[in-house]
Amino acid sequence: MSESEGYRNEAEAEKLHEPRGVPLHNVHRHDVLVVGAGLAALSGALEAAKIGDVGVVTKLFPTRSHSGAAQGGIAASLANQEEDHWEWHMFDTVKGSDYLGDQDAIEILVREASSVVRGFEHMGCPFSRTEGGRLAQRKFGGHTKDFGKGGPVLRACYAADRTGHVLLHTLWEQCVKHQVRFYSEYLALSLIVKDKVCRGIVALDMATGEVHIFHARAVLLGTGGYGRVFSITSNSFANTGDGLGLAMRVGIPLEDMEFVQFHPTGLYPHGILITEGARGEGGYLVNDEGERFMEKYAPEKMELAPRDVISRAIQTEINEGRGIGGKGYVNLDVRHLGAEKIKERLPQIAEVVSKFAGVDVNEAPIPIQPTAHYSMGGIPTDLDCRVLADGKGEVLKGLFAAGECACVSVHGANRLGTNSLLEAALYGRRAGLALAREVKGLPFNEMPEEVAEQDLKMLERLLGAKGEEKVADLRKRLQEEMMAKCGVFRNEKDLNSLLETVKDCQERYRNIGIKDRSRCFNTEVVEAIEFGYQLDFTEAIVAGAINRKESRGAHARTDFKERDDTNWLKHTLALKIEEGIRFDYKPVTITRFKPKARVY
Numbered sequence: 001m002s003e004s005e006g007y008r009n010e011a012e013a014e015k016l017h018e019p020r021g022v023p024l025h026n027v028h029r030h031d032v033l034v035v036g037a038g039l040a041a042l043s044g045a046l047e048a049a050k051i052g053d054v055g056v057v058t059k060l061f062p063t064r065s066h067s068g069a070a071q072g073g074i075a076a077s078l079a080n081q082e083e084d085h086w087e088w089h090m091f092d093t094v095k096g097s098d099y100l101g102d103q104d105a106i107e108i109l110v111r112e113a114s115s116v117v118r119g120f121e122h123m124g125c126p127f128s129r130t131e132g133g134r135l136a137q138r139k140f141g142g143h144t145k146d147f148g149k150g151g152p153v154l155r156a157c158y159a160a161d162r163t164g165h166v167l168l169h170t171l172w173e174q175c176v177k178h179q180v181r182f183y184s185e186y187l188a189l190s191l192i193v194k195d196k197v198c199r200g201i202v203a204l205d206m207a208t209g210e211v212h213i214f215h216a217r218a219v220l221l222g223t224g225g226y227g228r229v230f231s232i233t234s235n236s237f238a239n240t241g242d243g244l245g246l247a248m249r250v251g252i253p254l255e256d257m258e259f260v261q262f263h264p265t266g267l268y269p270h271g272i273l274i275t276e277g278a279r280g281e282g283g284y285l286v287n288d289e290g291e292r293f294m295e296k297y298a299p300e301k302m303e304l305a306p307r308d309v310i311s312r313a314i315q316t317e318i319n320e321g322r323g324i325g326g327k328g329y330v331n332l333d334v335r336h337l338g339a340e341k342i343k344e345r346l347p348q349i350a351e352v353v354s355k356f357a358g359v360d361v362n363e364a365p366i367p368i369q370p371t372a373h374y375s376m377g378g379i380p381t382d383l384d385c386r387v388l389a390d391g392k393g394e395v396l397k398g399l400f401a402a403g404e405c406a407c408v409s410v411h412g413a414n415r416l417g418t419n420s421l422l423e424a425a426l427y428g429r430r431a432g433l434a435l436a437r438e439v440k441g442l443p444f445n446e447m448p449e450e451v452a453e454q455d456l457k458m459l460e461r462l463l464g465a466k467g468e469e470k471v472a473d474l475r476k477r478l479q480e481e482m483m484a485k486c487g488v489f490r491n492e493k494d495l496n497s498l499l500e501t502v503k504d505c506q507e508r509y510r511n512i513g514i515k516d517r518s519r520c521f522n523t524e525v526v527e528a529i530e531f532g533y534q535l536d537f538t539e540a541i542v543a544g545a546i547n548r549k550e551s552r553g554a555h556a557r558t559d560f561k562e563r564d565d566t567n568w569l570k571h572t573l574a575l576k577i578e579e580g581i582r583f584d585y586k587p588v589t590i591t592r593f594k595p596k597a598r599v600y
């Protein structure tokens with residue numbers, strides 16, 4: 001642990017150049033440095049801590065990470081209550097991904113799922129249980145029996161509607177036990193990459209405004225998603241996709257960024273999540289005419305079709321005037337489940353709906369609309385979470401990524417509910433295991449002397465910024481246009497005008513003003529930095545959506561309505577260059593299930 005306190009009093013310190021502008025006591029050293037403290041990051045930290053010294057840099061207190069907000073469940077074909085097999089889970093995930101998921105990565109996901117869930121059980125995670133004492137499982141959209149031929153299957157393990165909360169707390173306790181060193185409320189500013197090797201990160205201690213350098217043999221990014229680039233989202237305020245910006249700025253292309261998941265049931269009007277578990281337990285969707293409209297869109301799977309299908313159905317009902325009272329929402333009705341079941345299985349939902357919509361779910365239906373929820377794309381990695389410098393085969397030494405910020409691609413064009421907690425925990429653990437194997441062989445590569453200079457300059461510039469533009473205004477404009485033009489349905493004309501807006505915001509961002517001049521918890525500066533990341537990767541989302549001229553999974557183009565396997569059964573890699581975004585592609589790994597028409 002002494003090493004984590006920096007280079008002070010260490011013989012090694014003498015061998016180092018003192019980085020310009022950062023005192024040595026703000027320079028820390030860890031075998032492994034993890035950025036983030038959600039499910040992916042902490043799963044990795046815990047494994048790596050078994051062999052070395054691990055530091056975690058996180059802008060939130062660990063248990064406030066968005067993983068803790070996850071409600072519905074974590075998938076594993078345990079077959080505790082009825083027959084299930086990993087092959088069924090694999091088929092569902094491949095079909096759910098609209099055949100864009102890489103099947104080697106998916107096979108690992110579904111085969112190792114049971115060991116992940118049991119691992120949590122053995123750590124003492126308080127899952128909900130059956131009367132016989134086994135882990136209880138519930139139904140979720142797109143998870144079926146017998147390769148889609150049967151009905152919905154009981155596959156999602158859960159803890160009432162607070163699954164993420166219990167998983168995250170369990171992991172955090174284990175990390176504390178294994179002496180992981182936490183740097184909470186530190187914002188990562190840049191990755192230190194030289195000669196294609198990652199040697200650590202530079203971060204801002206938000207409490208003091210001081211810059212710190214974290215020197216490491218290897219870095220794991222577990223920085224989560226970016227729902228906050230949309231005006232209506234289920235994501236917490238911190239979900240600004242910083243890791244994607246960090247990766248883009250060191251020249252890593254981002255994979256499949258055009259695929260953004262809209263969850264069907266966000267509470268109207270702000271989009272707070274109403275778990276799919278509400279439909280898993282038997283909730284109905286109803287339009288203004290009182291019709292269970294899913295009959296028209298997915299006659300067999302109804303409310304338990306995958307999210308992209310249901311979001312499009314809801315949006316179509318709203319667009320065609322069948323929203324409740326002609327407004328922008330339809331109803332989710334759970335009244336028939338009965339007060340007892342609601343209290344036992346969906347207590348948090350009942351509370352949220354009462355507090356934020358003033359509705360008693362036992363008495364009235366819940367007003368819902370699609371809400372920006374999850375990022376299928378991200379930083380390209382191999383099966384052990386090593387970041388791919390070119391998005392394809394070339395590994396960037398010393399850099400790993402897992403969870404929502406990464407794209408190993410298990411979700412392809414559309415993620416199934418409960419597969420994300422699974423991915424974060426499982427691939428986070430794989431990253432940790434790979435780090436544990438490899439880190440001893442990785443040296444502490446020397447850091448460049450000017451390592452923090454750019455970040456120091458950037459902070460000084462922001463603290464003195466006297467420009468005309470306000471970050472809050474630019475962000476609002478971008479979020480609203482992203483929702484209107486890059487939402488559930490997309491078309492070329494809207495996307496082109498949106499891309500102009502992104503570029504205009506990038507231009508105006510150069511001329512922002514910051515009123516708060518203090519260094520201590522300067523949230524105006526922090527938000528400006530976060531918005532800078534968003535402006536970078538939003539361009540990749542929008543340009544990617546323009547570029548992909550087909551409809552697949554969550555990417556629904558009204559001007560290219562069909563899936564086009566001949567031209568588009570491939571992953572997009574979006575590289576930021578001077579003139580904008582340059583695209584490259586890589587093939588989808590198909591092992592067991594050949595692409596077929598996707599009907600539910």
Ligand SMILES: Cc1cc2nc3c(=O)[nH]c(=O)nc-3n(C[C@H](O)[C@H](O)[C@H](O)COP(=O)(O)OP(=O)(O)OC[C@H]3O[C@@H](n4cnc5c(N)ncnc54)[C@H](O)[C@@H]3O)c2cc1C
Nearest residue numbers: 036037038039040059067072073188224403404418420421
């Ligand atoms: C409301 C809600 C409900 C959900 N329910 C489910 C569910 O039931 N089942 C399911 O499978 N999935 C669910 N999901 C999705 C799932 O929760 C997430 O995809 C998953 O938890 C992401 O985990 P993560 O570890 O990748 O990131 P997160 O848990 O989001 O953690 C990101 C971490 O990165 C840190 N960070 C970010 N930027 C920086 C920076 N610049 N510097 C330092 N630290 C930084 C943050 O502090 C945080 O600790 C839900 C999502 C939401 C929003």
